[in-house]
Amino acid sequence: MIKFLLKLFPSSVFAVQERVSEIPTRRSVNEETESLDHGSVSNIPFQVLSWSPRVSYLPNFATKQQCEAVISMAKHMLKPSLVALRKGETAETSQNVRTSTGVFIGADEDESGLLAAIEEKIALATRIPSDYYESFNILRYQLGQKYDSHYDAFHPAEYGPQKSQRLMTFILFLSTVEDGGETMFPFENGRNMNGSYDYEKCIGLKVKPQRGDAIFFYNLFPNGTIDKTSLHGSCPVIKGEKWVATKWIRDQTYD
Template sequence: MLHSTSPAPFSPFFFFSRHSVDGNIRSVTDKSDQSIVDPTKVIQLSWKPRAFLYKGFMSAAECDHVVKMAKDKLQKSMVADNESGKSVLSNIRTSSGMFLSKGQDEVINRIEERIAAWTFLPKENGEAIQVLRYEFGEKYEPHYDYFHDKYNQALGGHRIATVLMYLSDVVKGGETVFPSSEDTTVKDDSWSDCAKKGIAVKPRKGDALLFYSLHPDATPDESSLHGGCPVIEGEKWSATKWIHVLPFGKPKKEGCADENEKCGEWAAYGECDKNPSYMVGTQEWPGACRKSCKVC
């Protein structure tokens, strides 16, 4: 654990400017009214891979706010194809999820600022936050967060780091595990079998896991292989922020085309209105199904 014994010359707290907020968001931010990063709450889990756990990174109200924003916009989760870089359905990943927009509201912006302060990585290098729900038996098989395809690498280089925020407690299962890591800890029966090999983290509401997918020399770290264990009892909500080595952004689109062959089907089911962040996007961040949504 990291400690600071004196407030001078170094303070363990990083402060951001205050913001006034209105409506429902006020209840989320009244308690603090400032974004604070406290290194004394960070636990170093492993050096291979480099992994750190921040206890209480988000407040319960912030967690509930993010879940509420995502709950009615979930779709089956996809994975990036290693060759084309396109998003495809796979049994490797069985959760449901959606993407928030960067800085979507005061709370999301505050969380993104806090992530940047903790990781010392610029906000603009991060992808939009992805919110995920795992129900009974759902999981994410061990995988890497760095890319194999050239398409995704062109958006901002490799993913250098991942911040995984736990938005709910889970009765049993749902741990994040690094199966290639060395761990001599003897785990009791409160851990699922999936989590007993390698460094593992139980999902606890408000905690956040930071791990690096690249070595300090920017080469891929194979020990960063990680997975989400099946949920055995309860429900798991999480939010992921992937951070790249360079500012992250989509290439400028030429013409009017869909990025996914299912765009027409999704549009017919009303997803242009239900999930506009992904389907339509914005002028700065064009969506994946603009043609089917008839916005170009």
């Protein structure tokens, strides 16, 4: 697995721009006409937001029409989102941690081919083939809904033995949120790691949801251990509605 992970951490795949603490709200590329480009990886705009954790931002990854089509596909199937339970936890004790609604949809379930096309572009951007992907988790956050800070990788001491781990998380923002709803990383560069962090607090590196944009970040180090700075959450929506399509990418092929 180590050799596989090392291949996924190239030093200069894309032109790296200056790190910013929050994504600007105005972009130069017209999202109405930008399409899913199936050409070379170099055609995908790329910006590094942080090296600890390793977070990258892809503007205009999908068009307005594509985002709306994914929302339309999912909106009639939504159910309350669940969380993986640690040893000793119950659904009752963790019910306020994640308050969104969502649905899992596999690319093979979508007859239109849109989800397969998005997966293909994710594979180009991340350099990891779709054999390693879980199904899309399409999520909606309404007023006040959020997801407290958490890890996407599962520590065996807390969750039991794991056949594989979530190496990477890819998030496509399907809507622009007027206020709130940021994806945030409170432990960026080792900040707030003194043991007193309130896991409901929305601090640190924040990425504002903009329709069509995407981010991806690594949950593991190249040696397969969990990156503690990959802790992340979804800030409460203050105004508007947040839709995302999340793709978890494993360190082994996944059924």
